[in-house]
Amino acid sequence: MKIYSLFFLLPLLFLFNAREQPDADFCASNYFREAFFQENPGLRDVFELTEKAYAEYLSKGIPTRGQQLPFVLPVVVHIIHDNGAENISDALVLQGIQHLNEAFANTGYYDQATGVNTQIQFCLAQRDPDGNATTGINRVQSPLTELDYTTQDLALKDLIRWDPLRYINIWLVREICNNNGCAVAGYAYFPAAHGGAKDGIVMEAKWFGSSNGNSGVQIHEMGHYLGLYHTFEGGCANDDCLADGDRVCDTPPDESTVPVPCGGSVNSCTTDTQSGFATDQPDMYWNYMDYGDWDCYSAFTQGQADRMAWHIDNVRYSLLDSDGCQDPCLSALTAGFSSSANLIDIGTTVNFTNTSTNASSYQWLLDGVPVGNGVNASYTFNNLGTFIVTLETTNADPNCFDSVQDTIEVICPVVASFEPTNLFPAPGEIVNFANNSSGGTDFNWSVNGVAVANTQSFSYVFPSEGAYTICLDVDNGLCNDQYCQLIFAFTQQSDCEIRVHQNDRKRRYF
Numbered sequence: 001m002k003i004y005s006l007f008f009l010l011p012l013l014f015l016f017n018a019r020e021q022p023d024a025d026f027c028a029s030n031y032f033r034e035a036f037f038q039e040n041p042g043l044r045d046v047f048e049l050t051e052k053a054y055a056e057y058l059s060k061g062i063p064t065r066g067q068q069l070p071f072v073l074p075v076v077v078h079i080i081h082d083n084g085a086e087n088i089s090d091a092l093v094l095q096g097i098q099h100l101n102e103a104f105a106n107t108g109y110y111d112q113a114t115g116v117n118t119q120i121q122f123c124l125a126q127r128d129p130d131g132n133a134t135t136g137i138n139r140v141q142s143p144l145t146e147l148d149y150t151t152q153d154l155a156l157k158d159l160i161r162w163d164p165l166r167y168i169n170i171w172l173v174r175e176i177c178n179n180n181g182c183a184v185a186g187y188a189y190f191p192a193a194h195g196g197a198k199d200g201i202v203m204e205a206k207w208f209g210s211s212n213g214n215s216g217v218q219i220h221e222m223g224h225y226l227g228l229y230h231t232f233e234g235g236c237a238n239d240d241c242l243a244d245g246d247r248v249c250d251t252p253p254d255e256s257t258v259p260v261p262c263g264g265s266v267n268s269c270t271t272d273t274q275s276g277f278a279t280d281q282p283d284m285y286w287n288y289m290d291y292g293d294w295d296c297y298s299a300f301t302q303g304q305a306d307r308m309a310w311h312i313d314n315v316r317y318s319l320l321d322s323d324g325c326q327d328p329c330l331s332a333l334t335a336g337f338s339s340s341a342n343l344i345d346i347g348t349t350v351n352f353t354n355t356s357t358n359a360s361s362y363q364w365l366l367d368g369v370p371v372g373n374g375v376n377a378s379y380t381f382n383n384l385g386t387f388i389v390t391l392e393t394t395n396a397d398p399n400c401f402d403s404v405q406d407t408i409e410v411i412c413p414v415v416a417s418f419e420p421t422n423l424f425p426a427p428g429e430i431v432n433f434a435n436n437s438s439g440g441t442d443f444n445w446s447v448n449g450v451a452v453a454n455t456q457s458f459s460y461v462f463p464s465e466g467a468y469t470i471c472l473d474v475d476n477g478l479c480n481d482q483y484c485q486l487i488f489a490f491t492q493q494s495d496c497e498i499r500v501h502q503n504d505r506k507r508r509y510f
């Protein structure tokens with residue numbers, strides 16, 4: 001039963017409270033945004049950087065990840081109840097998800113020629129975090145269904161939570177209260193909280209799916225979850241519509257949180273033309289992110305749709321990789337293999353022995369490139385480096401898939417080395433270089449960068465005084481190594497002076 005309380009404010013302008021539940025501050029998302037940043041002060045900077053990136057994307061076309069719409073995001077609904085009416089039926093949950101999808105698609109009841117199709121949709125999870133079949137609905141009995149949101153938010157979510165990187169968690173409770181009463185209908189965490197213990201949406205179960213208007217609560221909260229502010233955020237300030245207000249340019253500035261009767265009109269700001277509106281606009285109280293009467297809700301704007309899509313693509317993108325919307329795997333398999341070696345010399349063949357269970361087809365990949373589809377595999381590594389070997393497996397159930405990886409490090413076994421008979425020869429003196437290399441088959445000697453021999457051992461007569469760089473390159477046909485030494489040729493003086501010189505140079509150079 002609805003109770004309408006009418007106020008006379010301006011000629012022809014009526015504001016009213018359209019339901020038993022006070023609407024005046026029905027959404028506590030802003031409270032949690034501030035609380036989140038107080039708990040995680042470092043994330044406020046991340047949040048602002050994200051806002052800056054989005055503004056630059058809009059104003060300068062700075063590219064983003066660029067995954068293409070439409071998006072389908074998996075949702076899990078946790079009904080936290082104490083055996084009261086808040087333990088709503090599966091049918092109501094399904095209806096609530098349907099309302100959510102119709103609103104985001106701007107179809108059915110919600111298509112009132114006011115909004116756009118966001119191309120964002122939601123599925124009730126088809127598989128749980130372990131890959132098993134699920135309805136996407138969980139029921140947990142707890143007195144926390146009477147939630148004091150100022151102290152019990154985390155305790156509620158600790159009752160049950162599915163990986164918030166893979167699922168949008170929605171907790172339904174009987175009442176959301178603080179010391180002043182239970183006027184809050186719901187709240188959501190913004191994208192900066194993505195994947196954290198508190199991430200998700202909390203709302204009172206009585207609104208979820210119980211009517212098109214009541215489903216406005218989860219539609220509104222999903223807007224916050226995907227990065228939207230209230231249309232009245234920041235009031236009338238509108239010097240830069242990408243930075244002021246709700247940071248969306250096609251929602252008129254608005255500083256009113258008072259519900260307007262459906263079909264009525266209110267205009268709380270006169271700054272509209274500063275963001276491209278040709279004329280001053282009435283407040284968009286039918287927008288899902290307003291505090292209007294939920295029965296009037298009918299629109300996300302294109303600017304809001306773009307903002308949500310960007311936040312999915314750039315912040316909450318792990319949801320796009322989730323398998324939560326896929327049909328469950330009914331014949332679970334496990335991918336596995338062992339490698340005959342992980343640290344090998346170049347040119348070595350590694351055998352990969354399949355240890356998968358319940359799999360029937362295989363794809364082997366080396367650094368993401370297919371290299372075979374046999375049960376087992378072998379590969380000869382003729383390049384240096386670190387390589388990722390992946391085995392992907394499937395079976396007769398097309399919804400079953402698993403993969404596993406191993407790392408192979410390929411090194412060069414060639415070590416170049418030599419020992420001269422004299423480090424300080426006199427001009428004209430022959431020096432023999434004993435080859436101490438290992439692992440190689442080809443040898444190339446050079447003096448000051450000029451090739452001089454390709455024999456195993458090497459002798460050289462230094463023609464005149466000077467510093468000579470002697471290098472030996474050793475190759476095994478697949479890789480090579482190089483070793484160099486400086487040799488100083490100079491005219492010898494007394495034995496004593498030579499010894500001093502030798503020691504000095506050894507200290508300096510070797």
Ligand SMILES: [Zn+2]
Pocket residue numbers: 027028029030220224230
């Ligand atoms: Zn809100």
